[in-house]
Each structure stands twice: as C-alpha cells, then as structure tokens.
Amino acid sequence: MFPSTSYNVGSLIKFTIRKDRIRIPLWLIGIIFFTVLIPVALDDMFPTQEERDVMAETMANPAMTAMVGPGDIENYTIGAMTTHNMLLFTAVVVGLMSILLVIRHTRTEEEDGLSELILALPVGRLANLNATLFVLTVTHIILALISGFSLYALGLDSMDLEGSLLYGAVLGGTGIFFTGIAAVSAQISESSRGATGLSIAALLLAYFIRAIGDVSNETLSLFSPLGLVTRTEAYSTNVWWPVLLLAGFSALLFLLANYLNAIRDWGAAFLHARAGKTYASRFLQTPIGLFFRTQRTAFISWGIGMFVLGLSYGSIMGDLESFFQGNELLEQMLVAEEGYSLTEQFIPALMIVMGILATVPPIIAMNKLIGEEKKNRTESILAAPVSRGKLMASNLAIAVMNGFIMISLSGIGLFLAAETVMEDGFSFGMIYGASLVFYPAMLVMISFSAFLIGFAPKLTGLIWVYVVFSFITNYLGGLLDFPAWVEKLSPFGYIPSLPVENMEWAPIVMLSLIAIILAILGFIGYQKRDIAG
Amino acid sequence: MSVVEVRNLYKKFGKFHALNGVDLTLNQGEIYGFIGPNGAGKSTTIRILLGILKASGGRASIFGKDTWKDAVEIHKRLAYVPGDVNLWPNLTGGEVIDLFVGLRGGDTKRKREELLERFALDPSKKCRTYSKGNRQKVALVAAFASDPELFIFDEPTSGLDPLMEQVFQEYVQEAKDAGKTVLLSSHILSEVEKLCDRVGIIRQGEIIESGTLSELRHLTRTNLLVETKKLIPLIGEVKGIHNVGEDGQTLSFQVDAEELDSVIRHVSQYGILKLESAPPTLEDLFMRHYEHKQETNTGGNS
Numbered sequence: 092m093f094p095s096t097s098y099n100v101g102s103l104i105k106f107t108i109r110k111d112r113i114r115i116p117l118w119l120i121g122i123i124f125f126t127v128l129i130p131v132a133l134d135d136m137f138p139t140q141e142e143r144d145v146m147a148e149t150m151a152n153p154a155m156t157a158m159v160g161p162g163d164i165e166n167y168t169i170g171a172m173t174t175h176n177m178l179l180f181t182a183v184v185v186g187l188m189s190i191l192l193v194i195r196h197t198r199t200e201e202e203d204g205l206s207e208l209i210l211a212l213p214v215g216r217l218a219n220l221n222a223t224l225f226v227l228t229v230t231h232i233i234l235a236l237i238s239g240f241s242l243y244a245l246g247l248d249s250m251d252l253e254g255s256l257l258y259g260a261v262l263g264g265t266g267i268f269f270t271g272i273a274a275v276s277a278q279i280s281e282s283s284r285g286a287t288g289l290s291i292a293a294l295l296l297a298y299f300i301r302a303i304g305d306v307s308n309e310t311l312s313l314f315s316p317l318g319l320v321t322r323t324e325a326y327s328t329n330v331w332w333p334v335l336l337l338a339g340f341s342a343l344l345f346l347l348a349n350y351l352n353a354i355r356d357w358g359a360a361f362l363h364a365r366a367g368k369t370y371a372s373r374f375l376q377t378p379i380g381l382f383f384r385t386q387r388t389a390f391i392s393w394g395i396g397m398f399v400l401g402l403s404y405g406s407i408m409g410d411l412e413s414f415f416q417g418n419e420l421l422e423q424m425l426v427a428e429e430g431y432s433l434t435e436q437f438i439p440a441l442m443i444v445m446g447i448l449a450t451v452p453p454i455i456a457m458n459k460l461i462g463e464e465k466k467n468r469t470e471s472i473l474a475a476p477v478s479r480g481k482l483m484a485s486n487l488a489i490a491v492m493n494g495f496i497m498i499s500l501s502g503i504g505l506f507l508a509a510e511t512v513m514e515d516g517f518s519f520g521m522i523y524g525a526s527l528v529f530y531p532a533m534l535v536m537i538s539f540s541a542f543l544i545g546f547a548p549k550l551t552g553l554i555w556v557y558v559v560f561s562f563i564t565n566y567l568g569g570l571l572d573f574p575a576w577v578e579k580l581s582p583f584g585y586i587p588s589l590p591v592e593n594m595e596w597a598p599i600v601m602l603s604l605i606a607i608i609l610a611i612l613g614f615i616g617y618q619k620r621d622i623a624g
Numbered sequence: 625m626s627v628v629e630v631r632n633l634y635k636k637f638g639k640f641h642a643l644n645g646v647d648l649t650l651n652q653g654e655i656y657g658f659i660g661p662n663g664a665g666k667s668t669t670i671r672i673l674l675g676i677l678k679a680s681g682g683r684a685s686i687f688g689k690d691t692w693k694d695a696v697e698i699h700k701r702l703a704y705v706p707g708d709v710n711l712w713p714n715l716t717g718g719e720v721i722d723l724f725v726g727l728r729g730g731d732t733k734r735k736r737e738e739l740l741e742r743f744a745l746d747p748s749k750k751c752r753t754y755s756k757g758n759r760q761k762v763a764l765v766a767a768f769a770s771d772p773e774l775f776i777f778d779e780p781t782s783g784l785d786p787l788m789e790q791v792f793q794e795y796v797q798e799a800k801d802a803g804k805t806v807l808l809s810s811h812i813l814s815e816v817e818k819l820c821d822r823v824g825i826i827r828q829g830e831i832i833e834s835g836t837l838s839e840l841r842h843l844t845r846t847n848l849l850v851e852t853k854k855l856i857p858l859i860g861e862v863k864g865i866h867n868v869g870e871d872g873q874t875l876s877f878q879v880d881a882e883e884l885d886s887v888i889r890h891v892s893q894y895g896i897l898k899l900e901s902a903p904p905t906l907e908d909l910f911m912r913h914y915e916h917k918q919e920t921n922t923g924g925n926s
C-alpha cells in the first residue's frame with residue numbers, strides 16, 4: 092500500500108471517535124456489565140460443587156452443546172460454567188457490535204455521499220477505512236483488558252488471572268475478526284444494508300458450522316471463528332493459540348479490505364446491482380407493494396436463515412435421542428413430565444430461541460417506516476393520494492405476514508430435520524404448534540414498535556432493548572434463576588411451553604388483545620404527529 | 625498556465641460509456657463554466673478530477689499532477705462543493721466546517737466568522753436539522769474559509785435562495801480577483817453567463833463546444849427586432865432566419881451568425897424604421913445544441 096493512501100488517517104481517527112463518542116462506550120458498558128454479572132449470579136446460585144455438578148449433568152447433552160458449545164463438564168467450576176454458558180453468546184454480541192459500527196463508518200457513509208466530501212479533502216483514499224479499523228481494534232483491545240481485569244477483580248476462586256485475561260482476549264479477538272469481516276463486506280456490497288446482511292450471514296454461518304462441528308466433528312469447528320472461541324477453554328486448560336489465530340486472520344482480512352477498497356471505484360462494489368425494470372408492476376404501485384419490493388431481499392435472506400436455524404436444531408434431535416437412551420441416571424433425573432419423551436422436553440428451550448429470533452425480521456420490516464421517514468422518503472409517498480393510515484397499515488400488514496412466515500419456516504425446518512435423523516419422530520402438529528404458539532408474543536413486539544413509531548419516533552430503537560431483554564429473561568432466565576415476575580415483563584414469558592405444558596388460551600387471547608390495542612394506539616399517534624420527511 | 629488539464633478522458637461504468645474523450649483546460653485565474661444536460665457526464669468528470677473515480681482512459685491532471693495518484697497533494701490546494709450535500713446528522717455545522725478546514729491544514733478563524741455571517745448560517749445546529757440550502761452553505765463556508773487555489777463546484781447553488789446565490793457569486797468573483805481558478809458546473813445559465821470567462825458544453829460524455837462566451841455567440845444566432853416601412857414578404861423563407869414572430873409592422877426573429885450580413889442587406893431594402901439586436905443568451909445557445917439531439921439522448925440521472 093502507498094503511504095499516501097492513508098494520509099491524514101490521524102485526523103479521521105479523531106473524527107471517527109467524535110462521531111461514536113456515545114455509541115462505543117454504550118456498547119462497551121453493556122457488554123462488560125453483562126460479562127461481570129454472570130459469574131456473580133452463578134456463584135450465588137450454585138455455591139457448592141455438588142450443585143454445580145448437577146447443573147453440569149443437565150448441560151451435557153448435544154442440544155446444549157449445539158447452542159452454547161462444549162464445556163469443561165468434568166471440572167465444572169464457576170469459571171468453567173461462565174465460559175460454557177456465556178462466552179460464545181457474548182462473542183456473538185461482540186461480533187454484532189463490530190459489524191454494525193464498521194458498516195456505519197464505511198459503506199453507509201459512502202452510500203450517503205458523505206465520503207465524497209471527505210475524499211475531496213487531502214486525505215488518503217484508504218484513510219477512512221483504516222481509521223475505522225484502528226478505532227474498532229483499539230475499542231476491542233480496551234474491551235479485552237477491561238473485561239479480563241474486571242473478571243479477575245471479582246475474586247472468585249476458580250477465576251484466576253490467566254483465565255480472566257484469556258476470556259477478555261477472546262472476546263476482543265472475535266470483535267477484531269468481525270471488524271475485518273465487516274470491512275471486507277463493505278467493499279463487496281453496494282449498499283449498507285447488503286453489507287450488514289452479508290456480515291451477519293457470515294456470523295450466523297460461523298455459528299452453525301461450529302454447532303454442527305461441536306456435536307459431530309471437532310475439527311470442523313476449528314474452521315469457524317466461533318469454534319476457535321470455545322476452543323480456548325478459558326478457566327480450564329487456558330489455550331491461547333486460538334486467540335493468536337483470530338488475530339492473524341483479522342490481519343489478513345484487514346489487508347484484503349484495503350486491497351479491495353484500493354482497486355474499486357468510489358461508490359462501486361464487486362456485487363453489482365442488475366439493471367432494473369423499466370415499468371413498475373401493478374403490485375408495486377401500491378404502498379404495500381412498494382414496501383414489500385424494497386425489502387424483498389432481506390425477507391428472502393431472513394426466511395432462509397430461519398429455515399436453516401430450524402433445520403440445524405432439528406438435526407441434533409437424533410443425537411439427543413441416542414444420548415438419552417444411553418444415560419439412565421439422567422433419565423431418572425429428568426423424567427418429571429409424564430407422557431413426554433426426554434427429547435421433547437428440550438423443545439421449548441429451542442422454540443424460545445427461534446421465537447425471539449423470528450421476531451427480528453418483522454420488527455425490521457415495521458421499523459422500515461421510520462427508517463424511510465429519516466431518509467426523507469415518506470413525504471413523497473404521503474404527498475401522493477395515500478393516507479397516513481394506509482401507509483402504516485401497509486407496513487404493519489407486511490410485518491405481521493413476515494412474522495408468521497418466519498416462525499412457520501423455523502418450525503417446519505425443525506420438523507423436517509428431526510424427521511430424517513430420529514428413529515421415533517415427532518408429529519408435525521406438535522412441532523408446528525409449539526412454534527406457532529409464540530406468534531401472539533411476536534405480534535405484541537411488532538405492535539409495540541408500531542406504537543413507538545406513532546408516539547415516540549425518536550425512541551424506536553427501544554424495541555431492540557426489549558427484544559434483548561426478552562431473550563435474556565426467557566432464555567437465560569431459567570439458568571440465572573430470575574424471580575418469576577421478571578420473565579413476565581416480556582410477552583414471551585406468558586407463552587405456554589408446548590409440548591411439555593398444556594395449551595392455555597387465556598394468555599394467547601390477552602396477548603393478541605394487547606397487540607391490537609398497541610397497534611391502534613400506534614395508528615392514532617402516527618396520524619397526529621409531525622412527519623419528519 | 626493551465627491549472628486543470630484533461631486530455632481524451634474516458635470513463636466506463638460496466639458497459640455504459642459515461643465519458644467519451646473529454647478535453648478540458650482551465651487556466652490560472654479563470655472561471656470555467658461546465659454545462660450540459662442531465663446525465664451528460666459533468667459530475668463524472670469532476671469526480672475523476674477529484675481522484676474519487678478512476679478514469680478508464682486518457683489523462684487528467686491538476687497543478688501538473690496526476691489526479692488519481694497524487695490526489696492527496698492536489699486536495700491540499702483545492703476545495704469541492706457538491707450539489708447534494710449530505711452531512712453527519714449528529715455533528716453541528718460548525719464542527720463539520722472545522723473538520724474540513726482542519727483537514728486541509730488551514731486556520732482561518734476570521735474568514736470563517738465573516739462567511740457565517742454573510743451566508744446567515746447558524747453553526748451551532750446539528751446537521752440533522754439543517755434544510756437543504758443550509759447544508760449546502762456549510763460546505764460553501766468550509767470551501768471559502770480554507771482559501772484554496774482551485775475551487776470545484778458541482779451545482780453549488782441548487783438549494784440556495786436568490787439572496788444567498790448573490791452572496792455566492794460575490795465570493796466567487798472575489799476568489800477570481802485573488803487569482804484563484806474556479807470550475808463551476810451549473811444548470812443556472814444566467815449564473816454561468818454572469819461569472820464565467822469560458823464555458824464548455826458537454827453532451828453524452830463529449831465536449832461539444834467550448835470557448836469564451838463571445839466566441840460561442842458567434843456560433844449561434846442573434847435576436848433581431850425590426851420595424852420596416854414596407855412589409856417584408858416571405859421573411860420565413862430567407863436563408864438563416866428562424867423563429868419568426870409578428871406583431872403588426874414589427875418582426876422578431878433569430879439570425880444565424882454567419883448569415884447576419886446578408887439578412888441585414890435583405891431587410892434594409894424595405895426601409896428600416898427601427899432595429900434592435902440582442903446577443904444570444906447562453907440559454908439560446910444551450911437550447912440550440914440540445915434540441916436536435918434530444919431524441920437520441922440516452923442520459924440517465926446523475
């Protein structure tokens with residue numbers, strides 16, 4: 092690389108920090124707080140080794156391994172428990188943070204024409220990319236150090252200095268790796284949405300490769316950066332080479348991103364947009380058609396993603412079945428629910444993950460309404476003879492359909508894969524019902540974002556806080572032993588755990604009513620407020 | 625001495641040929657108007673000059689340096705203002721101005737204050753809340769405050785009100801008086817006419833006309849208004865006369881520059897009572913060049 096291509100990178104680094112002076116600290120505080128909170132909670136709940144060993148038994152099955160990775164079951168200390176339950180999950184969140192921040196500073200600025208202004212100044216062609224890479228790398232080093240030292244500072248027996256530093260380092264390493272992935276995606280894809288999608292697809296792929304590898308073939312997991320994450324076995328054997336490997340690959344990705352950026356035109360990409368149609372179809376000439384058309388690619392990608400998620404959960408059912416058949420002790424421990432096989436008892440835990448993940452695409456679809464407003468594109472639609480009510484209704488209809496399709500796809504995927512791998516398969520009605528039962532909770536979430544769009548357009552990001560909250564309380568709630576009422580703060584907390592629990596209609600009806608009321612309030616707010624553009 | 629030098633410049637976007645051999649020269653201290661229909665290739669040429677796009681063929685240099693390889697060096701001495709200014713929503717206008725001026729390595733506090741006042745811009749507002757014209761003013765203030773040798777403007781006044789456009793023109797004039805060079809791409813022909821020493825017209829990626837305004841005027845028609853004692857018969861049939869309008873004894877028409885002499889001879893036979901001539905406006909010139917190629921124009925958007 093010519094040095095002149097990064098001329099003035101120092102000023103751009105300062106500028107990048109200035110732009111993110113709130114966003115980056117918020118991410119860091121959130122992640123570090125969460126990282127430190129978990130071992131404290133675990134220590135509180137499982138004070139003796141006996142209690143921890145019982146927990147180890149319940150965790151040691153292929154379904155859990157596929158979700159959280161392998162753990163040091165033999166020596167299940169607080170440290171090993173933290174690593175087993177939280178490290179992978181936190182690494183995924185750190186990866187997501189990298190992706191969102193990098194794309195913001197690279198492809199989004201290019202798409203919005205901001206980088207044109209910067210490039211006309213005496214700055215190197217690659218200076219902005221390298222400023223972004225630098226800021227993110229430093230951010231992750233800070234993340235690694237602070238989390239490492241704070242974990243050590245908790246003073247828990249099993250959490251020594253080396254393990255703590257490794258725990259932090261592997262989080263930082265994952266962050267830097269996905270910084271590289273996002274930087275490369277930003278060169279490859281022409282739009283910021285495309286680049287974000289591509290990076291998140293890489294993150295999910297890494298997760299799935301690792302899931303399959305951890306259950307069936309350890310070597311396969313080493314091909315996934317997230318497989319490397321769990322391979323460190325922090326607080327057990329403390330293996331450092333995966334961190335070095337992550338750092339090495341990150342450096343290669345950084346070089347690749349620089350190279351791709353250097354050889355392409357400004358505003359251009361390696362994945363080209365095809366020439367489009369000359370005429371709009373009849374369908375496109377309606378607001379609902381317009382909204383659907385503008386998010387078709389995202390819809391299809393999410394659909395495939397949810398289906399694959401279902402498939403991969405379904406595919407571990409066979410392993411789970413044979414695992415239980417060989418383990419009498421566990422069989423005795425877990426046979427609490429009459430009439431259900433042990434495998435079936437794992438279904439609610441999988442379903443809650445699928446249900447909450449399936450909520451993400453419809454919320455994105457709903458929030459498109461506010462996103463378009465911020466880009467000044469709703470005014471031209473509202474200036475046509477389209478009422479605000481119709482505009483919002485079109486959007487809501489798309490989100491509601493989207494959610495139904497997403498949850499259905501994941502349920503069907505799970506059923507199909509389970510059917511092929513299990514000797515004693517599930518009934519389709521049972522699996523599909525167990526996934527669809529989450530739909531009313533999803534509707535509440537969708538309506539809540541409609542409500543925010545109507546009444547608090549500046550706070551629409553809150554819905555994501557609520558999604559994460561729902562995930563933590565419902566998925567991790569059992570593990571962390573939250574009081575029951577915390578779980579009830581999320582609509583997902585009211586959903587009966589099919590097939591283990593009986594179907595209950597009262598909460599379903601209640602949630603649907605709440606969804607309708609929130610949506611109506613959203614409509615009222617949207618009719619009354621100013622439209623920004 | 626030429627500041628900007630473009631020779632036989634080509635640019636392809638995939639299969640689409642955006643520039644087909646553009647030639648352009650800007651001399652030190654002149655204001656050059658760059659005009660042409662939508663999608664003609666003005667912004668593309670400018671982006672190649674800025675080293676943001678890479679030419680597919682030909683040569684482009686500024687201050688004698690290659691626009692792609694020496695972009696950084698060149699940018700220390702130029703300022704650019706696009707027509708569509710997008711800014712970072714959570715920064716203030718003042719911060720953006722300081723960033724731009726700072727990156728260029730200038731420090732011109734006094735000039736900045738003066739410009740803010742003349743352009744009536746409040747620098748303490750977040751860019752999110754600026755109107756289109758105000759965002760453009762941010763870029764203009766940053767450009768004029770950093771006092772470069774070359775200004776490149778791509779439709780810089782497309783969002784300004786007439787008063788602000790006036791202020792802009794004064795600053796451009798002031799820059800010229802200080803010996804700076806200006807490349808001004810614009811659709812506001814009166815502005816180009818008023819400011820520019822020389823003009824280049826680009827269409828479908830080719831410069832089809834270039835020169836000083838008076839040179840270009842020779843290439844086009846003069847507007848005439850005549851009143852004669854006797855009626856001139858069949859005036860529309862005379863060679864070189866176009867667009868005849870009639871109002872009683874008064875005739876108005878346009879004459880091709882090369883036929884002016886013979887037309888005046890012809891008309892004078894009928895006893896001239898009154899004769900008014902007006903030089904063609906840039907608009908006439910522009911129209912004439914665009915009209916007959918309108919149907920083949922495949923231009924897209926910018």
Ligand SMILES: Nc1ncnc2c1ncn2[C@@H]1O[C@H](COP(=O)(O)OP(=O)(O)OP(=O)(O)O)[C@@H](O)[C@H]1O
Nearest residue numbers: 637642661662663664665666667668923924925926
């Ligand atoms: N990245 C690109 N990919 C494909 N075609 C492009 C690209 N950028 C510009 N073009 C095409 O190149 C041609 C010239 O565009 P350019 O933006 O230079 O026009 P312009 O003269 O500035 O027009 P306007 O007056 O509308 O601003 C147009 O037909 C445009 O569609």
Ligand SMILES: [Mg+2]
Nearest residue numbers: 666667778926
């Ligand atoms: Mg243009």
